[in-house]
Amino acid sequence: MDVSAAGPTGMDVVATAGHVDHGKSTLVTALTGMEPDRWEEERRRGLTIDLGFAWTTLPSGRRLAVVDVPGHERFVGNMLAGVGSVPAALVVVAADDGWSAQTAEHVAVLDALxxxxGLLAVTKSDLADPAPVLADAAERLAGTSLGRVPAVAVSARAGTGLPELAGALEQVLAGLPAPDTGAPVRLWIDRAFTIRGAGTVVTGTLAGGTVTTGDRLDLGGRAVTVRGLQSLGAPVETASATARVALNLRGVAVEELSRGDALLTPEAFRRTADLDVTLVRPVEEKLPAELVVHIGSATVAARVRPLDGSALRLRLATELPLRVGDRLLLRDPGARRVHGAEVRDVDPPELRRRGAARTRAAELAEQPLGEAGARADLLRRRFVRRADFVAMGWPVPADATAVGSWLLAPGLADELAARVPQVVARYRQLRPLEPGPPTAVLRSALELPDVELVPALVREPLALRDGRVVAGAAALPPAVQRAVDDIRARLLQEPFAAPEAGDLVAAGLGPRELAAAVRDEQLVRIAEGIYLAPGVAEQARGRLAALPQPFTLSEARKAWGTTRRVAVPLAEYLDARGVTARQPDNTRRLR
Structure with a gap:
């Protein structure tokens, strides 16, 4: 019997575990007054085949939900679906039978998880002296993760020991850590069926988070809506961990669901088929190349690649929504052995080089969980989207650098920013007529995953301008600067006398040089081949202001003292910038 702590819904969840002949279901019925076996075949054979459910209220007022799991070895898969989401256990052993192979198998599962x-109940105490079995079973459990647990002798048929059992349950439940009701929801589905007039209904144990009617949840990449919600057979608006819940879903047919599917808070979990894990306990024997992975109610085949020591890489046959820190059960069906494993990475690096597997195992061995582990993982990744990092199960390190949707490893932004001036200087050396590298060039040079990161790395005296990284007023090459200075000196005397194409070529100003001068704001390009000095628009407006309004192009040309070659594009340039307005009769007026 596995137990989870009460949440705001006032409920504890229990799953029975033990041998098929140890009276689990009978004990559940005596404790709750409800028959947990749901199928006629189960009642006829006296054998729990699938998960059963019942509930009751303990003397203190605590509500208790029971998940009765199969005890027979043939139904171990169903048993595992019922114990995967619970943090405590009640092991049921019969006084007239004692510790069995199935008891050992179930306890091995609890130990691996x-x-x-926990709590030990020795049933059928009316048929045999329970003391020897109590002592033997308690000693066996002491060597597992359960340690020393309270033990109670009961007889479901005679009704003896039930008050003591309820009291012991109260004691165990009171000592459990409070569930995280604010956590993302990951509800592993253990049943799916239809109800006339309601449609698709699923059930599961809500181990963390809160579900409310109207919530939209993710189911294998599709959105479904919670139409209705029940807990312990009664409708509720909200259910918080820990609770047994039934959800009426909109947006999915029952034929599309199966045990092991999970309802998730959208974007809160990363679905993965490749992951790195470490065994909870080292194993001496060589693991098989294929194992069965259990988490929640899910069962998935996996290929195993040993890394080194207790570290493994798993490739799942089907993606699962996993997080760092999840506890998995690895089962070898052939040898009937189980191993506990802890998820360490749900987005592991590729192992390409010789010795990479051993290096990776060493990294995992040195990397803790919690914030220290998150920091180490972020240092290895260097860049990661914040939403992806959190979905992996990591907290955001306090000294991480946030840039837009990205997280940068501690210290990385400063390290990269220090390299930017070198990149800019090298680019200007290779392309002296350009003010600086485009942001895409800087992204490539620094091996950034997204151009969104560039602004955070450009620091004074550098600046971003027109999609380029520039060093203030980027200087033109000396020869080009001298030629531009000569032209500007001429324009100072005659501001509208744009140099002829031949004069520009003779001065060494080709298209690239002229474009650089325009970018540097030393010349203004009016039209193809027409270059004037900055401020020409204001000068042109000043001369037009002395003309009667409206005025003709010929009048403007004379006011500017230039040729038609310059006057026509200059007039259009002023029109485009709203300095002048062209009239229907082709005259113009100042705005």
């Missing part, structure tokens, strides 16, 4: 809170 790291269950640390």
């Amino acid at each position: 790291g269950v640390r809170h």
Whole structure:
């Protein structure tokens, strides 16, 4: 029997575990007054085949939901679906039978899952002296993750020991850590069926988070809506962990669902088929190339690649929504052995070089969980989108650098910013007529995953201008600067006498040089081949202001003292910038 702590819904969730003949279901019925076996075949054979459910209220007022799991070895998969979301256990052993192979198998599962809170119930105490079995079973459990647990002798048929059992349950439940009701929802589905007039209904144990009617949840990449919500057979608006819940879903047919699917808070989990794990306990024997992975109610085949020591890389046959820190159960069906494993990375690096597997195992061995582990993981990745990092299960390190949707490893932004001046200087050396590298060039040079990161790395005296990284007023090459200075000196005397094409070529100012001078704001390009000095628009407006309004192009040309070659594009230039307005009769007036 596995137990999870009460949440705001006032409920504890229990799953029975033990041998098929140890009276689990009978004990559940005696404790709750409800028959957990749901199928006629189960009642006829007296054998729990699938998960059963019941609930009751303990003397203190605590509400208790029970998940009765199969005890027979043939239904171990169903048993695992019922114990995957619970942090405590009640092991049921019969006084007239004692510890069995199935008991050992169930306890091995609990041990592999790291269950640390528990209770031992020795049933059928009316048929045999329970003391020897109590002592033997308690000693066996002491060597597992459960340690020393309270033990109670009961007889479901005679009704003896039930008050003591309820009291012991109260004691265990009171010592459990409070569930995180604000956590993202990951509800592993253990049943799916239809109800006339309601449609698709799923059930599961809500181990963390809160679900409310109207919530939109993710189901394998598709959005579904919670139409209705029940807990312990009664409709509720909201259910918080820990709770047994039934959700009426809109947006999915029951034929599209199966045990092991998960309802998720959108974008809160990363679905992955490749992950790195470490075994909770080292194993001496060589692991098989294929194992079965269990988490929640999900069962997935996996290929195993040993890295080194207790570290493994798993490739799942089907993607699962996993997080760093999740506890998995790895089962070898052939040898009937189980191993506990902790998820360490849900987006592991490729292993290409010789010795990469051993290096990776060493990294995992040195990397803790929590914020220290998050910092180490971020240092290895260097860049990661914040939403992806959180979905992996990591907290955001306090000294990480946030840039837009990205997280940068601690210190990385300063390190990269220090390299930017070198990149800019090298680019200007190779392309002296350009003010600086485009942001895409800087992104490539620094191996950034997104151009969105560039602004955070450009620091004074550098600046971003027109999509380029420039060093203030970027200087033109000396020869080009002298030629531009000569032209500007001539324009100072005659501001509208744009140099002829031949004069520009003779001065060494080709298209690239002229474009650089325009970018540097030393010349203004009026039209193809027409270059004047900055401020020409204001000078042109000043001369037009002395003309009667409206005026003709010929009048403007005379006011400017220039040729038609310059006057026509200059007039159009002023029109485009709103200095002048062209009239229907082709005259113009100042705005």
